[in-house]
Amino acid sequence: MSRRTRGRQEWDVRASTLARNTTNTIRNVVENLVVEPNPQKEFIALSIGDPTTFGNLNPPEQVLEAIKESVETAKSRGYAPAKGHLEAREAVAEYSAHQGNVTANDVILSSGASHAIELAITALADSGQNILAPRPGFMIYQTLAEGLGITVKYYNLLPDEQWKVDIDDLESQIDEDTAAIVVINPSNPCGSVYDKDHLVEILDVASRNHVPIIADEIYEHFAFSGHKFHAISSLSKDVPILTCSGLTKRFLVPGWRMGWVIIHDRHNIFGKEIRKGLNNLATRILGPSVLVQLALPNILKYTPQSFFDDVILFIENQAKSAYEVLRRAPGLRPIMPQGAMYMMIGIQMSLFPTIKNEIQFVERLVKEQSVFCLPGKCFEYPNYMRIVLTVPEEYLREACQRIILFCKEHVDYGDKRKEIENDDVTVTNTIEVLSESDISVHP
Structure with a gap:
């Protein structure tokens, strides 16, 4: 006896709209690069934003001990509330006091800072709306938003002003469908650290246009000497803010996937709806690792300040070293960072006539x-490349020397300059001699 089928007549299994429309710009660019290293030279990757890659930076013993104690606790093996255990959220609230008045009720724990960003975007924006993100900027926002039908619009940063926000451009991007403004400070990939006055300018734009802010502050404690980090939430008078941060970078444990969203809403503009929405979204994965949650209070309280100071000093010295070397590279324009762990380097493509663009520049450099650097296309910013500063000192020094050698072998000044002597290029300051038009600062 045959049975009548109620389903399809043949197999037709397709990926969902979300799956089809989700892309990762960095992965897409990197996977399509032709990167076959020179077998005669050791490969040096200045591309990966993971400070643990080379094994030279490790968490302190206090952090590891906190996890060992958590392993022995029976509570660490069970489920937690979706937004996180109370004692963990209380620890984050105390740790984040510099952001303003924060209580445990304002904290939602997440599986890393990227998940925190996803929670913030999906709580504030619907399909058909848009969020504003910086260019150049971390492209995870595009990855998380566009699959959901949320458009990412970009506002420009100004390389000649230490990557400050182009305030006029920011405001011009806002329309009635703008759900949030993303502010990344300190910046990935630029390494900028905004002062109070500039943050107030950004807040003024958000306030005039009644648009909330998503503050990506994963590098909140990565400010070099002479620069001070200010949480944008601590300066806001009326703009509601969702701040995203976590353990990842400062504690050198990106693989532990522990982040958080903090709600700042002095005038109850978000009301109960956004808080409830964030709680609802947290139930989708039932919270991050309980093992790490239970270790959080001890990690945040007992990690010595000397550990943080040593890490920041190392990265700052790396930045200074790389800047001093690469500013002598013909055709390059490094921009000294003020914090975080990256440096953006402008490439005067007109001086490399046999190289089509920054992607080919990076491919041939490999x-x-x-030496592998990330091309500017990974950050929606052509004619630049990004290097990571957390690699061991000897690797960074060797990589910078190879970059200089590469530039000397391929640079062609043409009619602009012909002061090439033997193996050295006479460069008093190439940037001063050549036109600013040689580097495209706006895509």
Whole structure:
């Protein structure tokens, strides 16, 4: 006896709209690069934003001990409330006091800072709306938003002003469908650290246009000497803010996937709806690792300040070293960072006539010198590349020397300049001699 089928007549299994429309710009660019290193030279990757990659930076013993104690606790093996255990959220609230008045009720724990960003975006924006993100900027916002039908619009940063926000451009991007403004401070990939006055300018735009802010502050404690980090939430008079941060960078444990969203809403503009929405969204994965949650109070309380100071000093010295070397590279324009762990380097493509664009520049740098940097296309910013500063000192020094050698072998000043002497290029300051038009600062 045959049975009548109620389903399809043949197999037709397709990926969902979300799956089809989700892309990761960095992964897409990197996977399509032709990166076969020079077998005669050790490969040096200045591309990965993971401070633990080379093994030279490790968490302190206090952090590891906190996890060991958590392993022995029976409570660490069970489920937690979706937004996180109370004692963990209380610890985050105390740790984040510099952001303003924060209580445990304002904290939602997440599986890393990227998940915190996803919670913030999906709590504030619907399909058909848009969020504003910086260019150049961390492209996870595009990855998380566009699959949901949320458009990412970009506002420009100004390389000649230490990557400050172009305030006029920011405001011009806002329309009635703008659900949030993303502010990344300190910046990935630029390494900028905004002062109070500039943050107030950004807040003024948000306030005039009644648009909330998503503050990406994962590098909140990564400010170099002479610069001070200010949480944008601590300066806001009326703009509601969702701040995203976590353990990842400062505590050198990105693989532990522990982040958080903090709600700042002095005038109850978000009301109960956004808080409830965030709580609802947290139930989708039932919270991050309980093992790490139970270790959080001890991690946040007992990690010595000397550990943080040493890490920041190392990265700052790396930045200074790389800047001093690469500013002598013909055709390059490094921009000294003020914090975080990256440096953006402008490439005067007109001086490299045999190289089509920054992607090909990066490919040939790998092929000839076995040094891998991320091309500006990964950050929606052509004619630049980004390097990571957390690699061991000897690797960074060697990589910078190879980059200089590569530039000397391929630079062609043409009619602009012909002061090439033997193996050295006479560069008093190439940037002063050449036109600013040689580097495209706006895509």
